[in-house]
Amino acid sequence: MAPILEVDNLSMVFGGLRAVDSLSMKINEGEIVALIGPNGAGKTTFFNCVTGVYVPTEGDVYIQAPGATERRSIKGLKPHKITEGGLARTFQNIRLFSNMSVLENVMIGHHHRLNSEVFGAVFRDKKTREEEEKVVHDSYEILKKIGLENHVNDLAKNLPYGAQRRLEIARAIGTDPFLLLLDEPAAGMNPQETKDLVDLILRIRDNEKISVLLIEHDMSLVMNLSERIYVVDYGKLIATGTPQEIKTNKEVIKAYLGEEVDA
Amino acid sequence: MFNLKELRKSFLTSLWFMFLTFPIMVIKVNTITDTVEWRWRNLAFVGVSAFILSFVWRWALDRRAKGGKAKKDGIGFKATVLAKTNQYKLPGLIGIGLLVAILPFFASMYTTSVLTTALMYVILGLGLNVVVGLGGLLHLGYAAFYAVGAYTYALLHYHFGISFWVALPLGALFSAVLGLLIGFPVLRLRGDYLAIVTLAFGEITRLVLENWNDFSFGPSGIANIARPGIAGIKMKLPQATIFIYFIAIAMVILTIFLVNRLENSRVGRAWEAMREDEIASQAMGIDLTKTKLLAFSIGAVWAGFVGVLFAAKTTFINPASFTVWESIVVLCVVVIGGMGSIPGVVVGALVFTLLPELLRSVSEYRMLVFGITLVIMMIFRPGGLIQKTRKSYKFKKEGDGE
Numbered sequence: 256m257a258p259i260l261e262v263d264n265l266s267m268v269f270g271g272l273r274a275v276d277s278l279s280m281k282i283n284e285g286e287i288v289a290l291i292g293p294n295g296a297g298k299t300t301f302f303n304c305v306t307g308v309y310v311p312t313e314g315d316v317y318i319q320a321p322g323a324t325e326r327r328s329i330k331g332l333k334p335h336k337i338t339e340g341g342l343a344r345t346f347q348n349i350r351l352f353s354n355m356s357v358l359e360n361v362m363i364g365h366h367h368r369l370n371s372e373v374f375g376a377v378f379r380d381k382k383t384r385e386e387e388e389k390v391v392h393d394s395y396e397i398l399k400k401i402g403l404e405n406h407v408n409d410l411a412k413n414l415p416y417g418a419q420r421r422l423e424i425a426r427a428i429g430t431d432p433f434l435l436l437l438d439e440p441a442a443g444m445n446p447q448e449t450k451d452l453v454d455l456i457l458r459i460r461d462n463e464k465i466s467v468l469l470i471e472h473d474m475s476l477v478m479n480l481s482e483r484i485y486v487v488d489y490g491k492l493i494a495t496g497t498p499q500e501i502k503t504n505k506e507v508i509k510a511y512l513g514e515e516v517d518a
Numbered sequence: 519m520f521n522l523k524e525l526r527k528s529f530l531t532s533l534w535f536m537f538l539t540f541p542i543m544v545i546k547v548n549t550i551t552d553t554v555e556w557r558w559r560n561l562a563f564v565g566v567s568a569f570i571l572s573f574v575w576r577w578a579l580d581r582r583a584k585g586g587k588a589k590k591d592g593i594g595f596k597a598t599v600l601a602k603t604n605q606y607k608l609p610g611l612i613g614i615g616l617l618v619a620i621l622p623f624f625a626s627m628y629t630t631s632v633l634t635t636a637l638m639y640v641i642l643g644l645g646l647n648v649v650v651g652l653g654g655l656l657h658l659g660y661a662a663f664y665a666v667g668a669y670t671y672a673l674l675h676y677h678f679g680i681s682f683w684v685a686l687p688l689g690a691l692f693s694a695v696l697g698l699l700i701g702f703p704v705l706r707l708r709g710d711y712l713a714i715v716t717l718a719f720g721e722i723t724r725l726v727l728e729n730w731n732d733f734s735f736g737p738s739g740i741a742n743i744a745r746p747g748i749a750g751i752k753m754k755l756p757q758a759t760i761f762i763y764f765i766a767i768a769m770v771i772l773t774i775f776l777v778n779r780l781e782n783s784r785v786g787r788a789w790e791a792m793r794e795d796e797i798a799s800q801a802m803g804i805d806l807t808k809t810k811l812l813a814f815s816i817g818a819v820w821a822g823f824v825g826v827l828f829a830a831k832t833t834f835i836n837p838a839s840f841t842v843w844e845s846i847v848v849l850c851v852v853v854i855g856g857m858g859s860i861p862g863v864v865v866g867a868l869v870f871t872l873l874p875e876l877l878r879s880v881s882e883y884r885m886l887v888f889g890i891t892l893v894i895m896m897i898f899r900p901g902g903l904i905q906k907t908r909k910s911y912k913f914k915k916e917g918d919g920e
Contacts, residue, residue, distance in 0.1 A: 306801060338803035346801075352794035355787075356908050363791045367803030369784050373812070376783030377776060383783070395913055408910035430803050 257319050259284050259466060260305075260342070260434055261326060265314035267297070267304050267490075274300040276490035277314065282434065284321050287460055287467045289481035291474075293510060297490040298470045299347055302438055306344050307334035318342065320433050321464075339367045343432035345423040347439045347470075353412035357403055357422055360411050361394035364429020394429060400462075401425040401455065417448040421455065428463065435459065437469040441476050449473060453480050478502070486510065528572040535568035536561055582898055618767060622760045630763050634831060636871040637766035638824050643851035643863040644773045645820025650849065651858035652786060653813035654793025656713040659700070659720025660848050663693045663818040665727060665840035667825020672740040672835050673733075682746035685826050693822025697815035705810055708796065720845050727837040739836025746830050762831050769827070773820060774860055780816070781860070782909060789813055790858070854895055856902025865903050 258281040267275040275297045282288050290298050304311040310331045319326035320341050329337050343364075352360050369390065375383035398404050401421050406414060411422060420440055427435055440456070441449045453476060459465050471477050477484065478498045486494040486501060488510040494501060501507055543560040547553075622630045642664065649657045667689035674680040674688065704715050727734045734740075745758045746765060753761060780786050788809045791799035800806050829835050847870065855866020873891070877884040895903075 308797065308801075333805075334797075334800040335803045335805050338801060344801055346798065350795050350798035350801075352791050352798065354794055355790055356910070358911055359787060359790075359908070363787055363799065363802050363804070366784065366788060366791075371784045373780070373785055373816070376780050376785050379779060379783075387784075391911060395911075404913070407913065408908070410908070426802060 256284060257326065258282055259319055259321060260468070261317040261319075262305065263315045263317070265301070265304055265311050265316065267300050267309055268312040273490050275304060275311070275487075278487065278490070278492050279314075280485060280492075282466060282468055284433075285460065285464070285466055286483065287456065287469070287481050289477045289484045290468065290470050290487065291472070291477055291484060292487040292493075296487045298487060299438060300490075301487070302344065302436055302470065305329075305337075306342060306436065307332050307337040318434075335367065338430050338432075341431075341433045342436060343427035343430040343434075344436040345420075345427055345438055345440060347442065349419050349423060351411040351419055351422060351426070353410065355411060356408050357398065357411055357414065358391070358394055358407040360422055360426050361397055361429045362390050364426045365390045365393065365431075368431060397425050397428050400458070401428075417444055417451075420444065420452075424455070424459070428459065428465070432465060434466045434468060437467060437471075439470055439472065441471060441473045449476055452476070456480060524573070524576070527576070528569050531572040532565045532568035536565045539564050578898065622763050627756055627759050630759050631831075632872070632875050634759070634763045634766050636868050637763070637770050638827060638831075639848065639851055639867040639871045640770050640864050641766075641773050641820050641824050642848045643855065643867040644777050644860065645817050645824075646848050647852050647858065647860070647863050648777060648780070648789070648820075649813050649817035650852050651863070652781060652789040652793065653810065653817075654708075654789075655810065655813060656709060657716045657814075657817070658713050658842070658845050658849065659716035659718070659723070660817075660821055661840040661842070661844035662700075662720040662723035663696060663821030664825045664828070664844065665723055665837070666693045666696050666818075667822035667827075668829040668835045668839070669727065669734060669740075669825075670822070671826040671829045672743050675743055676740055682744065682826065682830050686823060689826035690819045690822035693818040693825065694815040697818030698811055701811040701814035705807055717842065717845075720840075720842060724837050724840050727840070734837070737836055737838070739834060739838075741834045743829050743833045743835070745833060762827070766827060769823060770864075774864070778860055781858075785809075785812065850892075854892070854902060856904045856906060859902060859904050859906035862902045862904035862906065869903070 260280070260282040262278060262280040264277040264279055265275055266273060266277050278297075278301060280288075280290075290301065292298055300309070303309045305316055307329070315328050315330050317326040317328050318340055327340075329340055329342075332340075352363060355363075369386055371383040371386055375386075395404065395407065398407060401424060403414075403418060403422060403425060406418065411419065414422060420443075424435070424437070424440065437456075441452055444452065456467055456469070457480070460467055469477075469481070481498060484494075484496065484498055484501045485492060486504070486507050493506045493510055494504045496504070540561065543564055544557050546555040546557060548555055621633070625633075642660070646657065646660050649655050649660075670689040670692050671680075671682065671685035674685055680688075700716070700719050704712055707715055728737050730736070745753065746762065747753060747758075788799070788804045789812075791802065791804055792806065792809050792813075796806060799809075828839070832839075851866045851870050852863055853866075854870065855864070856862025874884060874888070877887055880887070899905075
């Protein structure tokens with residue numbers, strides 16, 4: 256089976272800094288893959304390149320939706336086009352629409368799959384009304400799955416921290432992706448919340464058939480959840496493999512803990 | 519609250535104010551006789567007022583602090599209040615409607631004219647509300663669109679004798695096109711940078727109108743613009759004033775209807791998402807370019823409408839009517855009224871245009887009262903007079919399925 260995301264020798268250069276240095280990656284359908292590395296290794300930059308926030312300096316990014324017959328390049332496309340293509344993301348520092356209600360946040364996720372324009376908004380014809388009803392209903396269903404159904408009318412900014420993180424995931428699912436990119440989803444969560452998050456991500460993969468690529472510093476989460484791990488340091492890929500392989504990899508230990516000094 | 523501590527606080531406040539105002543309120547040099555007048559009565563006046571006002575001030579602050587707590591604690595309380603307002607909503611609206619309908623037949627022409635101006639600001643405010651309140655794009659050149667509407671009617675009438683009713687959609691169209699044109703270069707800007715560019719854009723438009731004599735007749739403007747009529751009936755000034763008043767009413771109703779519909783739609787949601795976070799909204803599949811341009815041009819449509827109406831009402835326009843001050847006033851209407859809130863903007867516009875008229879009798883102090891009102895507003899209701907309430911949804915808990 257062809258990979259759903261294929262990153263080919265991607266580089267991102269800011270002035271003299273190679274934030275991402277010829278990184279390649281393949282993600283297959285149904286996988287949960289983790290991208291780890293020390294702070295400043297270029298993980299978020301990599302995410303931004305894939306989702307269109309930055310245009311990568313070199314290399315290419317291809318997607319192939321499950322069931323599609325050929326892959327297509329998404330390099331240089333605007334972020335909203337990439338979202339339409341089936342990639343959805345969350346942000347490291349929460350970026351919710353804080354003065355909108357929880358439900359409306361998820362409804363925004365559906366935006367690109369709706370068709371009503373100014374005409375529909377003004378005349379509120381039958382098609383528009385049905386569309387709106389469906390969005391409200393679908394968004395509510397997503398919130399139920401994520402466990403936020405008691406907060407539908409709350410403002411996003413009034414949610415507790417953990418719930419805000421989950422709302423970001425709900426909003427991303429609203430865009431109907433086949434691959435979800437999570438940027439440090441467990442940052443700032445307590446152990447119980449992290450455990451719930453692991454269950455949630457597994458449910459998303461198994462029930463919604465959405466593959467997951469995640470950046471995370473919480474090693475217990477990474478080791479429990481992911482099937483494959485990519486490790487980057489200074490923008491370069493230093494190791495890749497299963498959690499077991501990564502745990503014992505010398506390069507990885509060096510990157511995280513520094514080199515052993517001979518006595 | 520009348521304990522000794524409070525009294526001492528107020529006493530100190532009044533002493534401080536007496537000290538501060540002493541040089542201007544008490545000492546007066548008579549330059550003719552070269553003597554100094556000591557107006558001690560003024561000092562007493564300042565002292566007593568400051569004493570009383572400081573009480574009122576602290577009472578208001580206190581009330582506000584308590585109010586904030588009550589809201590956080592009891593959600594049920596809030597819900598009952600909402601239900602109550604709904605109960606009075608319909609009779610209230612009918613009452614206002616009746617009052618609005620019969621008012622011009624009893625009021626003087628001056629009052630009607632002032633009210634028409636107020637209504638025009640309501641429309642302008644609602645239009646700018648789309649750009650600033652919903653789209654979050656700080657726009658300081660709104661008067662330019664207003665000018666385009668006015669000049670569209672004035673010039674087309676002057677050259678081709680086009681009637682008000684034909685000019686109305688044309689003015690809106692030209693204004694929307696200009697909105698698109700200004701939208702393109704500022705697509706990548708936001709916040710203060712956007713404000714500066716739109717400010718410059720507004721000024722450029724005004725300066726072009728002022729200096730391009732062959733096109734716009736420069737500072738001397740265009741006179742003898744026809745008032746609106748129907749089916750060739752010639753109206754005298756009093757009737758025309760009332761007629762324009764009703765046109766303005768109709769336009770306000772139409773605008774409220776349209777803005778409300780837009781706000782509660784896919785388009786409105788996209789605007790609000792853009793206001794909240796541009797990067798996140800893009801990542802959620804919103805085409806930022808399209809959404810921004812749409813906000814600019816739709817906002818401009820109403821300025822175009824009002825511009826045509828303005829030209830028809832005053833029958834004379836020149837560039838001096840479309841200065842930065844005009845843009846600022848409309849922006850104040852939106853901010854004071856409550857960003858994104860339709861009733862807020864309506865009330866804000868009425869307050870902002872009627873207050874100066876009511877204060878005409880004490881016109882020396884008008885700006886002072888105005889300033890104080892703004893400061894008090896910003897302290898006690900920073901979110902505007904009537905804040906926006908979000909639409910809420912009710913779902914059945916279990917077994918609603920499909």
